[in-house]
Structures are given as structure tokens and as C-alpha cells.
Amino acid sequence: MKLPGARQLALPAAVLAFGIFLPLLAPAYRTQMAFLWVMIVFALTWDLLGGQMGYNSFGNVLFFGVGMYACVVIQRDVHLGYYSALFLGMGAGAALATAVAALIGSGLLGLRGHYFAIGTLGIGIAAAEFTAGWDFVGGGSGMVPPLYPGAVGARESFFYYLCFAIAVFTFPVLRFLYAGRFGLAINAIRDDEDKAEAMGLRTTHYKTTAWCVSAFFLGLMGGVVGNLLGFVDPREIAFASSTYGVWMVLMAILGGKGTLWGPVLGAAVFDVTQELFWKYLLGWQRVALGLLIVVIVVFFPRGILGWARERWPERFGQRAEEPAAEGGT
């Protein structure tokens, strides 16, 4: 986006202020509001691969679930104070998710285009079935994280701000990556991977790094969400391919994939719409959601931001005269 200096800071500042004061406006909806930030992290981390690098992953939910289980297992088995165990668990979850990404990435990221998408399709389902049969992590009945020790009502605020903090942490890290040569490198992989290899780019290294960064933030968020919901289930929550796994993709596409702000916008629009469906169209919410998906794909194939760029190129278009170095909007 072509924004002058002051306005360039205005948008992040406004989002920051919005995030800080949001729970004060409607304290009853803090859990739902926390999910707004969860969704934003979902969309942002998906777009790192799907939008910027052209690798459409349907398996990213794996890292979310791995982080969630790792965190809750640490909280259960490591006898520390509540907060120490929680933060240790979140760290372990993020680390384990990153390690898993590096491990499976070396094989899966060798697949191109549709083959990669199909190859990742089964990951979440396989992980859910595997976990459901593993008694150490509670099997099919899931796990319950330890009770929050604070006052009644403080729990929601605590986890809301934790989700918010992770989202606020994710955004500048991605912005930094996209602004550097790394951003250009993954864009190059998206446009023509054979050419990138012929030019000597270390494509395997960049692809694995991108997936690991994505997995890190998803793993971190997983631990928090497990605690926020107070319950961890393999199929419906941790490795929920048909909900979170698909939503990640949709939100990024809705907002405009391959842009920095697009996924944020897409996640916000999607999350709010979804909550409204649940509230006002109960019983029909799944149908409405399905229709929304169709509308997104048919009318906004390039996303809200992509559509806005076509309509008002001078406002949202790529800059015309300055050197183009940033991968973001």
C-alpha cells in the first residue's frame, strides 16, 4: 500500500489500540474475541506458504495440534508453578511443531503444486486418528489442561491478551521476512521454482525455513488455545482439518493472498461473519458458512485486498516510482 510515513504507522497503531481495548468493550465475549487473534495467526502463517511461496498447505493444522498437545502434556507432567509450566509448555509446543515441520518438510516440500496440496491433505486427519489412539495423551477423550489459578473472570482476560500478544509478535516477524531478500526468494519460488533453482537459489532451504516459521507460531498458539478452551480434543480442536485447517486457507484467500495485510483483513471479516452466523442463523450456520465460501471464491478470487487494488490501483496498487523492495502491501 502506498502510504506516507505517518499513515504507515497509523494502521498498526490503530489495530494495537483496538486489540488492547476490545475486551473492555464487551467482557462477555472475551473468548470469542481471543479467537479473532487466533484466526489472524492462522491466516498469516498459512499465507506465508500458500500466498507468498505458492505452496498450498492443507496440513498446517498439524502444527497447531502438536503445539497444543505438547503444551498440555508439559503442564500435566512437569511439576512447576502454573505460569512457569504454561510458558514452558508453550515454548516446548512451538519447538516441537518447528521440529516436525523441518522433519516432514524435507520430504513433502519436494512435491510441487497440486501434489503438495494433496500430500498435505491427509496430514491433519492422520494426526487426529493417531492421537485418538494414543493413551498417553488421553486418546479419543482428549485432555484437560490444569485449572487457571487466578480469580474468576481473570482467566479469559489472561488468555485473550496472550492470543493478542502472539498475533502482535507474528506480524512484524513476517513483515521482516517479506521485506528482505527472503521475501523475494519465496515469491520467486511461487512464480517459477525451476527458474529459481537454475539461478542458484537454495530453494529447499527457503521452503523449509518458511514452513518452520509458520509451524513455530502455530505451535505457540496451539498451547494457548488448549488452555483458553480448557479442553483438548484430537479431532474437533487440535487437528480439526475440516474447520481450522480449511478456514486458514479461506481467510487468507478472502483477504488477499500474497499480501501482508490481506490475511489479517480476511481473518477479521471471516471471524466476525462466522460469529454472527452462529448467533443469528443457528441451525443454518453451516449452510451460511458454505455459501460464504462459495461467494468468496466466485466474487473475490483475488481477495478483498486484491479486489480493492484492481478498483483503486493508485490507492492500493504497488508503488509506481519508488524502488520496490517490500514483499508486503
Place this chain on the structure above:
Amino acid sequence: MTPILEVEHVRKSFGGVVANKDVSISVPPGKIYGLIGPNGSGKTTLFNSIVGQHPVEAGSIRFEGREITRLRVPQIARLGLLRTFQQTRIYRGMTCMQNMLISVPPSELGWRSVYRRSSAADERKAEDLLRFVGLHAKRHLPGGDLSFGQQKLLEFAMALMSEPKMLLLDEPTAGINPTLINDLLERLRQANRDFGITLLVIEHNMRVIMELAEYIYCLAHGELLAEGKPEEVQTDQRVLDAYLGAT
């Protein structure tokens, strides 16, 4: 002078079709060499074998005296041996400047330097090279919006950006406006003279290759048919027969 590129007895077949049968060529550093031959004679296959696109069945390929037969495409590219594609390949969704900025020499895309922003020096160099190929005015347009000929020029500029030691060009003038061909030839000579890049050029346009190259290899049916200075190759009866289909 020791050759910069030595191809010895290379063999490559696809199923029953032998695309390269015992091909040996060598290119000394700092020169412009040509590779000609009728369609399907194995020129592009030889390029692909050299840059590691596919494994060869026999023979060896050395670059600057170093064995590269078993290396893979990006590794060979990082040694400074680059190729351009017959069906031009650029990054279509990225602007010309971005195309150039990601084509910096491999040393600038190392484990740490890849996370830095493009330097002002890189941007100047990118602009200079785009001016060199006459695309400066289009620098903020997506590569995919350029015409085929312009994409070829962009691909050439990207290759120069990466400061290779040697460049394999697959039909650089195909699809280029005839009035621009002389201009492009001058650019190729300049790249050779001023940047010291050794060139090996596949070309179908006889006028172009005879004018550009100082030494020419001619392939036919996957075998080396003739070699020599342009005037020698031009008058070689076997070459004429191959082109006229008399074999």
C-alpha cells in the same frame, strides 16, 4: 589455455531416443562459442546435461577444471555457470526490479544475508542493467506483463545481475523484433567483453550466429557433425546437408 567448460563423451537418451551420443565440446574462457544444428539435434538436451538438469549416462563435464557431472542445477548455478531458457523463464508475478533483485550473486543469498533487505548498491546495479537491455522504463511492471521479446531481455539482464562466469544462452534472438536483434548482439558482445562472461549460444538464425560466434559446434542426430570457425562451418558440405535434410 585450459577450457572453462569441457564436455567429454556425453551420452543421454530418453527411452529409445538417443538425444546425445558421445558429444564432446570445449569452450575456452572469455570466448563466444556457438552451438547449431537442425531441430531435434540435441542442442537443448546438451545444455540440460551441462547444467545438471538431468543425469547423463556416460561421459564427464568439467567447469573450470572441476568435475560437475554429478552436481545438481542450483549447485552448478552457484559455481557461476548459468543458463537461460528457450521458453523464456522469469518470475511473472514480480516486478522487473524484483526479478533483478532476487538474481543477485549467490554469495548475497547466504544463510544470513538472505534475510537482509536489498542494498542500495544492488538497486543501482539492477537499474543500470535494466537500462542496459532497454527495460528501465518498465522496471515497476510485473514481469508477466512484458512481451515475449522483453521477457527474453529481462531474463538476460537477470543472468548478468548474478555475475556468472559463463552463460549458456538458448536461442537468445528467437521472438525478438528483427530490428532489435543487432542491438541484442551488441549487448551480448558487451557482456562478453566488459563483464568477461564466456558465452555458449544456441542459435537458429545463421546470420546471427555466424556474426557473433568465433567458433561453432554443429550437432545433428545427437552427434557432433562439424566444428570450426564460422566460415568453415558455413561451407562444410555435411552441415549444409544436415540443414537441408539430405542425410
